[in-house]
Amino acid sequence: MRDRKLFRLHPGLVCVAALALVTPSALPQSQPKTTEWPSYAADLAGTRYRPLDQISALNFNDLEIAWRIKTDNFGDRPEYKLEGTPLMVNGVLYATAGSRRAVIALDPGTGELLWIHGEHEGKRGGAAPRQLSGRGLAYWSDGKEERILYVTPGYRLICLNAKNGQPVSGFGTGGFVDLKLNDDQDIFPDLTTGEIGIQSAPVVASNTVMVGAAFREGMTPRSMRNNKGYVRGFDVRTGKRLWIFHTIPKKGEFGYDTWEKGSAEYTGNTGVWTQITVDEQLGLVYLPVESPTSDFYGGHRPGNNLFGESLVCVDLKTGKRKWHFQLVHHPLWDMDISSAPILADIMVDGKPVKAVAQPSKQGFLYVFDRITGKPVWPIPEKPVEVGNVPGEWYSATQPIPSKPPAYSRNGVSVDDLIDFTPALHDRAKEIAAKYHLGPVFTPPTASKLDGPLGTLSIGTASGGTNWPGGSYDPETHIAYLYACNSCVEPIGLVPAPKEVSDIAYIAGTAGHEVSILRGPGENAGADSPKPPKKRAGSEYVPMNVDGLPLMKPPYGTISAINLDTGEIIWQIAHGETPDVVRNYPALKGMNIPRTGQETYNIGTLITKTLVIAGEGHVTTTADHPRGAMLRAYDKKTGKEVGAVFMPAPQTGSPMTYMHNGKQYIVVAVSGGPYSGEYIAYTLPSESE
Amino acid sequence: MTAFRIGSVATLGCVLFALCVVSAQEPTPSSSRSVWDGVYTEEQSKRGEAVYQKECASCHGASLGGGESAPPLTGGAFLSNWNGLTLGDLFDRIRKTMPQNGPGRLTRQQDADVLAFMLSTNKFPAGKTEIYRQSEMLKEIRFESEKPADKK
Numbered sequence A: 001m002r003d004r005k006l007f008r009l010h011p012g013l014v015c016v017a018a019l020a021l022v023t024p025s026a027l028p029q030s031q032p033k034t035t036e037w038p039s040y041a042a043d044l045a046g047t048r049y050r051p052l053d054q055i056s057a058l059n060f061n062d063l064e065i066a067w068r069i070k071t072d073n074f075g076d077r078p079e080y081k082l083e084g085t086p087l088m089v090n091g092v093l094y095a096t097a098g099s100r101r102a103v104i105a106l107d108p109g110t111g112e113l114l115w116i117h118g119e120h121e122g123k124r125g126g127a128a129p130r131q132l133s134g135r136g137l138a139y140w141s142d143g144k145e146e147r148i149l150y151v152t153p154g155y156r157l158i159c160l161n162a163k164n165g166q167p168v169s170g171f172g173t174g175g176f177v178d179l180k181l182n183d184d185q186d187i188f189p190d191l192t193t194g195e196i197g198i199q200s201a202p203v204v205a206s207n208t209v210m211v212g213a214a215f216r217e218g219m220t221p222r223s224m225r226n227n228k229g230y231v232r233g234f235d236v237r238t239g240k241r242l243w244i245f246h247t248i249p250k251k252g253e254f255g256y257d258t259w260e261k262g263s264a265e266y267t268g269n270t271g272v273w274t275q276i277t278v279d280e281q282l283g284l285v286y287l288p289v290e291s292p293t294s295d296f297y298g299g300h301r302p303g304n305n306l307f308g309e310s311l312v313c314v315d316l317k318t319g320k321r322k323w324h325f326q327l328v329h330h331p332l333w334d335m336d337i338s339s340a341p342i343l344a345d346i347m348v349d350g351k352p353v354k355a356v357a358q359p360s361k362q363g364f365l366y367v368f369d370r371i372t373g374k375p376v377w378p379i380p381e382k383p384v385e386v387g388n389v390p391g392e393w394y395s396a397t398q399p400i401p402s403k404p405p406a407y408s409r410n411g412v413s414v415d416d417l418i419d420f421t422p423a424l425h426d427r428a429k430e431i432a433a434k435y436h437l438g439p440v441f442t443p444p445t446a447s448k449l450d451g452p453l454g455t456l457s458i459g460t461a462s463g464g465t466n467w468p469g470g471s472y473d474p475e476t477h478i479a480y481l482y483a484c485n486s487c488v489e490p491i492g493l494v495p496a497p498k499e500v501s502d503i504a505y506i507a508g509t510a511g512h513e514v515s516i517l518r519g520p521g522e523n524a525g526a527d528s529p530k531p532p533k534k535r536a537g538s539e540y541v542p543m544n545v546d547g548l549p550l551m552k553p554p555y556g557t558i559s560a561i562n563l564d565t566g567e568i569i570w571q572i573a574h575g576e577t578p579d580v581v582r583n584y585p586a587l588k589g590m591n592i593p594r595t596g597q598e599t600y601n602i603g604t605l606i607t608k609t610l611v612i613a614g615e616g617h618v619t620t621t622a623d624h625p626r627g628a629m630l631r632a633y634d635k636k637t638g639k640e641v642g643a644v645f646m647p648a649p650q651t652g653s654p655m656t657y658m659h660n661g662k663q664y665i666v667v668a669v670s671g672g673p674y675s676g677e678y679i680a681y682t683l684p685s686e687s688e
Numbered sequence B: 001m002t003a004f005r006i007g008s009v010a011t012l013g014c015v016l017f018a019l020c021v022v023s024a025q026e027p028t029p030s031s032s033r034s035v036w037d038g039v040y041t042e043e044q045s046k047r048g049e050a051v052y053q054k055e056c057a058s059c060h061g062a063s064l065g066g067g068e069s070a071p072p073l074t075g076g077a078f079l080s081n082w083n084g085l086t087l088g089d090l091f092d093r094i095r096k097t098m099p100q101n102g103p104g105r106l107t108r109q110q111d112a113d114v115l116a117f118m119l120s121t122n123k124f125p126a127g128k129t130e131i132y133r134q135s136e137m138l139k140e141i142r143f144e145s146e147k148p149a150d151k152k
Helices: A012-023 A122-127 A422-432 B008-025 B043-057 B074-080 B086-098 B110-120
Strands: A004-010 A065-072 A087-089 A092-099 A100-104 A112-119 A138-141 A146-151 A156-161 A176-178 A203-205 A210-213 A231-235 A241-245 A277-279 A284-288 A312-314 A319-328 A343-349 A349-356 A366-370 A381-384 A396-397 A455-458 A471-473 A478-483 A487-497 A506-507 A556-562 A567-573 A611-613 A626-633 A639-646 A650-659 A662-671 A673-683
Touching: A065 A122, A065 A241, A087 A138, A087 A650, A092 A673, A100 A146, A112 A122, A112 A156, A122 A156, A138 A203, A203 A277, A277 A343, A312 A349, A343 A455, A343 A471, A611 A662, A626 A650, B086 B110
Parallel strands: none
Antiparallel strands: A004 A112, A065 A673, A087 A092, A092 A100, A100 A112, A138 A146, A146 A156, A156 A176, A203 A210, A210 A231, A231 A241, A277 A284, A284 A312, A312 A319, A343 A349, A349 A366, A381 A396, A455 A487, A471 A478, A478 A556, A487 A506, A556 A567, A611 A626, A626 A639, A650 A662, A662 A673
16 A cells, blocks of 8 residues: 655755754754744744744845745645645754645755655545645654654654654654554544545644544535544654543543433544644643534534534643633534634733633634633623524523634624625625524524525634634734634535435535535545536525625734733734725725735734735736735734735745744745745845 | 835846746737637536536535635636636646546546536626637637626
């Protein structure tokens, strides 16, 4: 099955690594230099912050491309969805890249390829639920040895020698651990096709490497039964399993009784597919858990369903639960906790608090004392609408933070609809009238031809802050959060034909043949749905008006939130006004402030003085040809201070580092006609 | 709108880029056609819809609105992604990379039919002749998201 390929391209790398060993930079994992980027989110606290200031408001516009690397050849086909954030440690840049999720090591000053490692996983890779290049990798060193760890699409944890890309023979079996084994469950139906994988980066702390799990898209599962997404810790030296946390409790464990009618036995998913955060000093790990099977219908899993959509704190050494807080009881909205929890040492009412702040799709920033799990500001249970989908089980209340206020839309009302002109507003109302509207936690409806077709939701599957997560400045105690403020999601439920799924209801629209939704690369050949048989009156309803977003601007925002006070101190629209808005004939001549863009894939980088984020859409303006801008804002005010051209939208969050006295910013771009590419920006040399 | 200044280096890059684009498009006498000139037929779009629902909808959504892991094929982001390029560029993207688990599995005819369905869904007008099945020919048809003044 395995055909491991290794190419050592740069014999001089050994020299590079040897030099690195004698420099002061070879420090333990817990003391990384702030001029490097040793972990996916810069550090284990999930801050995406480096206190660098060579690139500033004064010179951001002068940035130029230092190097670039296309990822087309790191796999047997190009990739158009490059989501990685590289690492930079000890003078080497590491990244995942290409449709094979290869690992590449580059010279951080020139982009020269030093080595590459790829795993040929055959059918197992081809059947994986989460394919393509993934989001990154982990670095570990004890001051002597350096290792790179990542998870393949086929769900194997690989440990490489950072010096040359060779698998570390003493780790697992020949350098890898089969994550489909030793998981306190039998992955079904078999190890090759069994649905489980992950695209995020592993995390290493105190010699423990931690890995979660992800599954295929969960709106239209084929069954209420699925593999479970447990979290495990492994010894980074040997690959030996140290602990496991059951995200769905086993019989006798705390929380099992929140799964009525024995549903904990067969329900699956409930993984941790996004980044894990760690406080090494406290020895605590923060696990952001996703939804159980299935995303929008929970009639087969009555009860609150712990630890679905819960933030769980476990012990770093044992994996034992310390505390948890369920953000959504009995999940029905695909409000997976989608990004890294952020550790923040703050001052609230004059008292120091070691806090953890959790951004969310639903636009709430949940803030807890990270030692006790107690909310820093009250999060009271509030009554919410109870729906009437047959067989569904509803929680009558949900926890809603009293502070900070929601930083992005999480409910839809007529007042939120596009209103550039009365005519556009009327057309949007016609679309919205086909749906059930309401505030956050308005439940999905059964889809009916005579209405409603479903619930028109926002801040659910693709809203608010998604996998790229937020940033946090530990000096000023301010968090910076990108959010999609216009990503509406119509959620309708239709009875699932028995040949499609054994679940009573799955996502769909009345009048349309039920089809299974898939993520990219899934086996579309085997179970392809039949061609649709539409019934009269069942036309597809677009979620736009002549291509214009259904919602009012701002479409995408960056918010700065003071975590000492729980207040939003500024909020801006991020991204150029889309072409379709700027060029719309009826809007010509209107003074429309910058709208931002309708996308949820944007991650922020913060430096000493700047918030840096690229755009998620291509635009063509008088100031630049078709492309997207990497923008910089003043951290204090949100005022834009510079922008530099990118040939395609940002699809992976930017990172920064210092190398040979120069600051670099690296960002992944791709999409539409443009295949994946990492681009490194730096300032011109002084002599230029 | 917030104004911004692109640095001198970037400006030079933009100029060079623009020159390259112009250069790459020459000669352009036959490039007078665009997606607003009726480059597919309604019947072809219907065939394309059936292919789309079978081969594409599971990722891109039944109404082309996108999915968890695949972008929308309608709306502002899609239109601006391809604005200024050609139908040949879009056809090649489909032909060479889709469906993602088996690029090239569909025939040229099926790809062309899907492209016709995408144009129809995005409200580009149908015409009397079917869309070409060769990317070189499709590169003579400009993808313009904005309707030209003489078509209004």
